């Protein structure tokens with residue numbers, strides 16, 4: 001590895017399963033050191049993590065980076081979106097954070113949608129019809145189920161706000177991540193006091209929303225980072241990955257991680273009343289229409305484990321279709337669903353069942369992609385395939401076969417952490433973070449030509465979805 005040319009910056013990705021830290025040369029984008037540590041998530045219908053475990057994981061990841069981390073001039077944190085972090089008067093968590101994939105707040109979500117005047121009212125005002133993932137539904141759940149915890153709360157934060165606050169001692173958030181709370185209106189780019197009133201949450205408990213390019217502060221002394229280093233706003237993990245790819249408007253992205261997401265950057269404010277597309281803001285002052293599934297790599301890996309197969313041991317053929325909605329599902333909106341298998345025969349093989357799990361997960365994402373992309377998108381633009389699953393051949397082949405589109409797999413693997421690093425570099429050098437990432441060449445990688453779309457498989461899955469409707473909606 002050649003000696004770094006420029007100042008060093010740190011990008012963090014605190015996502016659902018683990019926290020990753022990269023030390024990056026701001027001049028070239030070369031990754032100088034990296035670290036990763038897991039954090040626990042509870043299982044069952046609830047999904048919770050103690051925010052202090054994220055901080056411990058970040059400390060571990062930074063210590064794995066060694067001396068390089070001690071030389072960084074700026075840092076930024078990308079984090080899983082939507083999670084509800086509640087802090088007491090001393091800044092300690094009142095209870096574990098409720099995560100984006102915790103579906104217990106589905107009844108509160110339905111009630112809230114009605115109380116503001118229905119899906120159209122939400123889409124027009126907030127830019128999104130809130131899914132069960134959104135923070136506002138989780139706060140409503142807490143108020144109803146744990147009123148003492150809600151009363152004991154002195155500050156409400158998102159996961160990336162919590163870690164950024166640990167670094168700076170300040171209560172800040174950014175435009176991208178706050179757009180996934182449900183209490184920030186994209187129509188006014190401000191907290192919506194009527195919505196906050198609906199869930200009995202004082203705006204005084206919320207962090208200051210920083211403008212893109214503003215600094216969140218500097219690193220406090222006594223932390224495993226250089227005191228006084230600049231801290232950028234940070235953002236949600238999907239917004240950070242968009243920065244990390246140096247994404248231009250109309251380029252579609254498909255991310256295969258704990259969540260599956262499809263998104264594109266756009267100059268137009270999204271407002272989808274069907275609720276399929278979340279109208280997120282990006283971290284640069286524009287928009288990031290996005291659809292997200294709850295069941296992606298973990299669900300498919302679980303099916304492989306049940307079958308006793310390696311995740312690559314897929315087989316073609318057969319008529320079996322699967323909706324791998326093991327955790328309930330967000331896209332389509334079926335929070336009470338469980339997995340559904342249709343078309344099983346004596347000659348169906350385990351490998352075909354596994355392929356059906358991949359197909360079901362990718363089907364849900366591709367159907368939503370049609371809604372995410374606007375008329376200005378080039379229909380032949382390659383899908384940028386990112387996230388842990390993008391390393392897998394079976395995932396890539398499934399996306400090629402079911403999308404009928406060309407696919408590019410960026411060589412850079414940790415695009416959320418790289419995006420956060422680009423944001424830190426942008427702050428340090430006074431540059432647009434997306435331009436920094438483009439200079440680093442983060443989206444470069446092998447391209448795969450389009451193949452004929454497998455319409456028969458898509459039709460089988462669509463048929464299973466409509467035929468299984470009653471089962472999938474049953475509480």
Ligand SMILES: Nc1ncnc2c1ncn2[C@@H]1O[C@H](COP(=O)(O)OP(=O)(O)O)[C@@H](O)[C@H]1O
Pocket residue numbers: 015016017018256257258259297298301311387388389390391392393395
């Ligand atoms: N070589 C691989 N092939 C296919 N899938 C992989 C591979 N390596 C990791 N994964 C998948 O990536 C997932 C983690 O993706 P990642 O994007 O890091 O998750 P997160 O959403 O938590 O950030 C794991 O659940 C695993 O299934």
Ligand SMILES: O=C(CO)[C@@H](O)[C@H](O)COP(=O)(O)O
Pocket residue numbers: 015016017079080081082100133180236237238257258259260261278292
């Ligand atoms: O809820 C969403 C997007 O709306 C998720 O994409 C979360 O942001 C979690 O991301 P990962 O841990 O899968 O990266």
